[in-house]
Amino acid sequence: MSSLSRDEVARVAGLARIDLTPEELDRLAGELDVIVESVARVSEVATPDVPATSHPLPMTNVFRPDVPEQPLTQEQALSGAPASEDGKFLVPQILGEE
Amino acid sequence: MSTQTVDLADYDEAVARFDPVIGIEVHVELGTATKMFDGAPQTFGAEPNTAVTPVSLGLPGALPAVNGTAVEYAIRIGLALNCQIAETCRFARKNYFYPDVPKNFQTSQYDEPIAHDGYLDVELEDGTVFRVEIERAHMEEDAGKNTHVGGATGRIQGAEYSLVDYNRAGIPLVEIVTKPITGAGERAPEVARAYVQTLRDIFRALGVSEARMERGNVRADVNVSLRPTPTSPLGTRTETKNVNSFRSVERSVRYEISRQAAILDATGSVTQETRHWHEDTGITTAGRVKSDAEDYRYFPEPDLVPVAPSREWVEEIRAALPELPAARRRRLQGEWGYADAEMRDVVNAGAVELIEATVAAGASPAAARKWWMGELARTAKTQEVELAELPITPAQIGQLQQLVDAGRINDKLARQVLEGVLAGEGDPEAVVVARGLEVVSDDGPLLEAIDAALAAQPDIAEKIRSGNLGPVGAIIGSVMKATRGQADAGRVRELVLERVQA
Structure with missing residues (x-):
């Protein structure tokens, strides 16, 4: 039983801003479906006393003290920017005319 | 910007025929020394991009680490709002693409907020107490700041490009979400304002934020919907974003009630959308229509382990909570011997702290109230500023009253001295000397x-x-x-x- 449709893959790709060709969509829908089904099997064998796990490490409350560290300089911060102006990152137009 | 005219129903008629329901999301920036997930210092007004680390910039491979003090502050807020503190909760990634979020996701909390199911009793100006139910309070991080360049108005529409400063990106936020607030009727705008104001006072009392509205430390998103009767299902809501002053909170709710009533009267249906508040014109305009694109693909943040505050820690924090504003007001009213109506006026004028400090500076409670609620309140009103913004300090009022008490100046001269202090001529003592105002005792x-x-x-x-x-x-x-x-x-x-x- 296929649980992941091609349309869903296209939609998720759209949300993630990944441009997929029709061929890629066909291929990925099949591959992802296998992955989803494989993972779903875990639910079949997990008994109700096994809690859902988001993290593999049995750790909680890992906190950092609220002590400032040396930040980057403006020059360092902008060193990887394709463009900058007035010490700020320059990004292309966000919205067109409304 | 569109200038089409909007039909507005008369407010009184609108609330006579519809039952308004509001919901408020308040974001507060926590006043920690560093950011939520990295050690970049919090600095307001620093040169752009000088308070950033690889984590704030979302550089590849950068790993977040939770600020323990921010977690404690979030628990303080939860407890002050009578919430349950989660035994365990996680951070989640809220995925979306916008230049002010360099990682392409905001680290937030989704289905497991640190605090949930609380309430806040809000006192309205006439003394009525209204209970606002709190759905949740969760931890997240602030975004950077965009500046739009080009185009006519500095607005995002029509801008040629934008500039981003990430100093604010990663500053710890707590977002507090109410349950739908029903039963306020025509007082909904007033309840909304009083709620945000009460929260602001609590943030300050808790010492978790400077909570300065004008700096954007506290920001409100206000949801409004109308329904025919209090038993009808909830109507379609709009969400007005980033309403950043108490007055605007009240005005924007009032405006939306009138606007939506006119639409419903015209048998139209309200569009579910986000709207922008315009402080200058006092209106809201349409922003994004909520749609499929609002799918944030939340999932647990794999780089951060869960937060599981021990009950001992929570009780320790609870025991150390400072006196909250409502309790403090009751105590001060007792100490000062003010009548209920007098105290309410003082509270509504934002003069509680001023009077407290003035009394500490040696004036009697009665004298302190006389100055702040009399001469100074009139001056503030004329100048259209808050009392606290007047260029005079409680210490100066204390000194002024001591001059009166010592018989060195009389009430009439004291008013002239006040004028001088407000005009920047220095402390009362200096004004008395410079203007030669001392009572002639010879x-x-x-x-x-x-x-x-x-x-x-x-x-x-x-x-x-x-x-x-x-x-x-x-x-x-x-x-x-x-x-x-x-x-x-x-x-x-x-x-x-x-x-x-x-």
Whole structure:
């Protein structure tokens, strides 16, 4: 039983801003479906006393003290920017005319 | 910007025919030394992109680490709002693409907020207490700041490009979400305002944020919907984003009620959308339509382990909570001996802290109230500023009152001294000296003035001599005039009587 449709893959790709060709969509829908089904099997064998796990490490409350560290300089911060102006990152137009 | 006219229903008619339901999301920036997930310092007004680390910039491979103090502050807020504190909760990635979020996701909390199911009792201006139910309070991080360049208005529409400063990106936020607030009826705008104001006071009392509205430390998103009757299902809501002053919270709710009522009256349906508040014109305009694109693909943040505050820690924090504003107001009212209505006026004028500090500076509670709620309240009103914004400190008022109490100036002179302090002429003491306002306590000049007044008005002098004390006031008046108000009227009276009886 296929649980992941091609349309869903296209939609998720759209949300993630990944441009997929029709061929890629066909291929990925099949591959992802296998992955989803494989993972779903875990639910079949997990008994109700096994809690859902988001993290593999049995750790909680890992906190950092609220002590400032040396930040980057403006020059360092902008060193990887394709463009900058007035010490700020320059990004292309966000919205067109409304 | 579109200038089409919007139909607005009369507010009173709107609330007579519809039941407004509001919901408020408040974001507060926590006043920690560093950011939520990295050690970049929090600095307001620093040069752009000088308070950033690889984590704030979302550089590849950068790993977040939770600020323990921010977690403690979030728990403080949860407890102050009578919430349950989660035994365990996680961070989640909220995925979306916008230049002010460099990682392409905001680290937030989704289905497991650190605090949930609380309430806040909000006191309205007339003393009515309204309970607002709290759905949740969760931890997240702030975004960077965009500046739009080009185009006519500095707005995002029509801008040629945008500039981003990430100093604010990653500053710890707590977002507090109410349950739908029902039953407020026509007072919904007032409840919304009082709720945000009460929260602001609590943030300050808890010491978790400076909570300065004008700096955007506290920001409100206000949801409004209308339904025909209180038993009808909830109507379609709009969400007005980033309403950043108490007055605007009230005005924007009022505006949306009138706007939506007009749409519903025209048998139209309200569009579910986000709207922008325009402070200058007092209206909201349409923003994004909520749609499929609102799918944030939340999932647990794999780089951060869960937060599981021990019950011992939570109780420790609860025990250390400072006195909250409502309890403090009750205590101060008792100490100051103010009547309910007097205290309410003081609270509504934002004068509680000012009066407290003034009393600490040596003035009596009655005198402190007299200055702040009288002369200074009038000045603030004329200048259209908050009392606390006046260029005068409680310490200066304390000093002024001490000058009055010591008899060095009288009430009338005190008002002139106040004027001088407000005009930036220095402390009361300095103004008294510079303007030569001290009460004339030396009898010499007073007697001179009295003699002159008696000589100028011989008929009055005669009446007084014959035992008719009624016209003494006229002589005192002349003396006060001659001394430009710097005489102690009581002393003048004594001297006049001595003089005529001599």
